[in-house]
Amino acid sequence: MALTASVDVLESPVQAASALVSCGSNDAFSFWKLPQDCKASLDLTIGESRVLAEHYLLEGYLAREDRQPPTRMQAYYRIKNLIPAAVRHRLNSAAIKMRAKREFPRWPCESALIEYWCDWLRMSLHTLGKTDAWHIGFWPDGMKSCIVLTHDVEGPVGMSRMEQMANLEERYNFRSSWNLPLAQYEIDWNLVDRLRDRGFEFGAHGLSHDGRLFRSESDFSELAPTLQERARTHSLKGFRAPSTLRRAEWITRLSFDFDCSFSDSDPYEPQPGGTCSLFPFFLAHLVELPYTMPQDHTLIHLLHRSPMQIWGMKAKWIESLGGMILTLVHPDYCGSGRYLHEYETLLKQLNDYQSAWRALPSEVSAWWRRRDQMKLTVRGDSPSIEGPGSERAVARMLSSEPLTR
Template identity: 30%
Template sequence: MLQLKLYYHAKPYLPWRFRMATRRFFAKRKRIRYSGSWPIDPPSGAVPDDWRGWPNGADFAFVLSHDVETQIGYNKLDELLEVEKQLGFRSVINFIPEGEYSVSERRIQELIERGFEVGVHGLYHDGKLYNNRATFESRAKRINRYLKQWGATGFRSPLMHHRLDWLHSLDIAYDSSTFDTDPFEPQPDGLGTIFPLWVERKIANPESLTANQENQISDRRSAISGGKSKKPNGYVELPYTLPQDSTLFLLLRESSNAIWKEKTAWIARQGGMVFLNTHPDYMDFKGNGNASSFPISYYADFLQHVKESYGGQYWHATPDRVASYFVGCGDR
C-alpha cells in the first residue's frame, strides 16, 4: 500500500502519456506472466457449495456498470445509455459525488425512472480513500450521506482499491470494487470467483451494538431483500468478471472485443455472472480515434452479440437486483 500512496501523491504531476507508457511497459510482461490466469482463471469457475442458481433457471447472469470519472464522461452518458436502451439493456451508473462534475437530484431521478440504477463511486477519484482508517471513516460519513440522498445501495471504490472489512462502515447492500482476476489493477488480488460473495460483518460482541446501529443495519438489509427480515451481518460483493474497457483497449491496445466474447462464453458454461464495467470517458462516439479512447462500436457490438447469441439463456439485472436476489436465496 505504501507504493500506491506514493504513486497517487505524485500522479497529478505526471503527464498522461508518461503514465500510460509506463503502465503499458509493465502490462506486456504481466500478460505473459499471468497468461494461465487471465483473462480466464479456471478455478474461479467453481460453483459455491450453497449456490442455488439464477432466477427462472437462467444459465448465467448478465450485469453492466459504468464509472463516470470526469466531466467528459458525464457529457457522453446519454449517448451511451441510448445504445443500451435501444438493445434492451440497463446498467448502474456510478457517480463521483465530489468530483469535477455535479450530479443533480433531477438527473438521478430521471435515470431511475428510465430503469437504470445509480451507485456511488468513492467520494473523490484520488486513490486515497484507504490511506488510513481515519481518512476512510471521515469520508465514509459523507459517502453515506450521498448514498441516502441518491437512494443508492451500491458502492465502488475508485481505481478498484478495496478493504472489504472497512466497507461495513458504509450503508450499502453491495460493493463492486473487486474482480475475479485482473493482474493489471493497482491492487491485483482477485476474489477468485465469478459468483457473488457474502462479506460477513464480524462483530466480536453483538450485544455492544447500539439500538441506532441495529436499526440502521436492519434497514439496509431490509432494503435489499424486499422487506424481508435479514440478519445485520454483512453485504454482497459483486466482482466484475470481464476485463475493463480501459484495460483492454487503452492499456493492452486490443483492436477488438474478442476477449469479452470469449470469456462470456466461458462464464456462461460455468453458470456464473458476466459483469462488465466500462467508462463513458474513454468511449469514442465521433470516430476521432485517439490513444485515450476506443470506438463505441466495440461495446455496442458486444451487447448485440450477447443478445443474439444467448437470447433466453441469461438473467439480465442491475447490481442492486443481483444483490437482492442473492440475499434472498439464503438465511445470511
C-alpha cells in the first residue's frame, strides 16, 4: 500500500504514552543505525520517518474504534464458557468467513513497512551522495535473521503438554517462551521452575481469557494491579494480551519489559490488524516483539489448513529478508499427535537457518534496547561501534543486508 497521507494528519495511538517515557525511537535512522556523522544531513527526514513508520507500527491506519477490543465481543464473552470448544471453533470460523475482507495489511505477508524503510534508505544515500554505507547489523554476532519461539498456554490440557513440546524443541537446540494466564486455572509452578532451569522463559498472558482487561477504563484499573503483582511475584518480564485484545496506550501503562500482543499481520484475530513489522520496535518504555508467524489456532480451527503449508512459506520469506521469525504456537492445539508432528517439521526447517540468531524474547528486547543506544563511527574505511553491549554488534555494509536486496 502506498503511503499517501500527509504526515501532519497522521495521529499516534500512543501519543500520550510516548510523551511520558520513550526508551528508544522508531525513526528510520534508528532502525538502520547509520554512521553518526550522517545524522545532521538527514535530520529533516528523521522526525517525519518516525511518524510514517508509527502509522504502521501502532496500527494508526485503523479507525480509533478498531484499535481496541470490538464491543460485540462483550456479548460473546458472557456466554463463551457455556459453548463447547468444538462448537466455538465452528462459530468463530463461520464468523471469519462473514467478516468483510480487509485489503490491508495483506495476509500472510505484508511488505509495506519494509518498502518504506528501503525507500527512505535509498533517498538518504542519495542525499549523502553515496551508493552504499556501513550500518549496525540488526542482530548480534553477525547473525542474519532471528528466531523466537513463543507459546500461550490456554488451559490445563496445554500445561500438561508443555514438557513434551519443550523436549522436542530441545532436541533441535531451541528454547522457547511460555505465556500463562495468571488467574484462569491452577498453574504448576514446579513445572515452570523445572523448565526455567532448562533455559525456557515465562511471561504473563494477562489474567484470564474473559475479554475484560482492555474492555473499559474501569476494568483495566481494577485488573492491572493484580496482573502486575502476580507477574512480579513470579518474575515475569514479558506480556501478551489474552486473545490479543489490546489497546496500545494502556499496554504502555503496564510495567513489563516487553510486549508480544501485536502481529505483523493478523486479520483473523477477534481484533484484526498488524504492525507490518518483521523487526522489534519501541512502544513507549516497552520493546514490542510482534508475532510474525500465523497462529496455529487460526490455521487449524478457523481456516482448516495444514499449518506447515503457510508456516514453511512465511518463515522462508522472513528469513530471506533477515527479519524476526516469531512463532505463536499453543500446546493446547499443537502439543500432541498430528499437529505436534507439524510443529516438529517447522522446527526442522528453522534448524536449517544456520545464520539465524535463536533467542528468547527477553534477549531480543535487551539487544534491541542496547542496539538503539549504540553509535557507529567510520574513519576512512574502518567502522567502530561504541556503547554497552557493542562487543556483540557487527558493522555491515547495507548492500550485504538481505533487506536491501
